[in-house]
Amino acid sequence: MDIDTSKLKGNYVFLELLSESHREAIRLIAKDERIWEFNKLLPIDENYDAMYDAYFDTALDKMKMGGQQAFVMRKVKDGSIIGMTRLYEINPKDKHAMIGYTWYIPSVWGKVYNKESKFLLLRYIFETLAFNRAELRAVGQNIRSQKAIEKIGGTREGVLRKHGYRSDGVIKDTVIYGIIDDDWKCVKEKLMQLIADGEND
Numbered sequence: 001m002d003i004d005t006s007k008l009k010g011n012y013v014f015l016e017l018l019s020e021s022h023r024e025a026i027r028l029i030a031k032d033e034r035i036w037e038f039n040k041l042l043p044i045d046e047n048y049d050a051m052y053d054a055y056f057d058t059a060l061d062k063m064k065m066g067g068q069q070a071f072v073m074r075k076v077k078d079g080s081i082i083g084m085t086r087l088y089e090i091n092p093k094d095k096h097a098m099i100g101y102t103w104y105i106p107s108v109w110g111k112v113y114n115k116e117s118k119f120l121l122l123r124y125i126f127e128t129l130a131f132n133r134a135e136l137r138a139v140g141q142n143i144r145s146q147k148a149i150e151k152i153g154g155t156r157e158g159v160l161r162k163h164g165y166r167s168d169g170v171i172k173d174t175v176i177y178g179i180i181d182d183d184w185k186c187v188k189e190k191l192m193q194l195i196a197d198g199e200n201d
Helices: 020-029 048-060 112-128 143-151 181-197
Strands: 013-017 068-075 081-091 096-104 133-139 155-165 171-180
Touching: 013 112, 020 048, 020 081, 048 068, 068 112, 081 112, 096 112, 112 133, 112 181, 133 143, 143 171, 171 181
Parallel strands: 096 133
Antiparallel strands: 013 068, 068 081, 081 096, 133 171, 155 171
């Protein structure tokens, strides 16, 4: 599926399609153990480079994850890269998609950028693709991510108990959140207010 990134630019953050040209810049900023504290997706040790390259290669492959598109997130103000996110399990037939594999550099945690990037992706899902549902997931141990999803209007729909293992071998639960088209008007208004409230971040 072709993504129109002109619709993925806000006042504070814009999303651009991930490409090979981003590999080395992201390798540097992603090498921070705080980013991977809960999902342990990338180890900050002697295996980092190999694991990072495998992670990046997967993110580039549009045929994986049930069909996906990965994005680099940049500040509008100076163009600096602040993280990555993906749309995946993109299902035009059943009209749903997932937002995930999202991470930010710690210096922007809690600021306006996550709220606006979620707004841009959700608006794209509901208004451009005209889908019925967006889904977000969080590792059970990651309370910060769960609170962030709930703050933007995600409905906690359930927990997949002992759903898998992190790369360090620790078993994890997965918490499921959904936003449907019926919710979108209220969620949109809430996000727009959160973005306006956070404009000085």
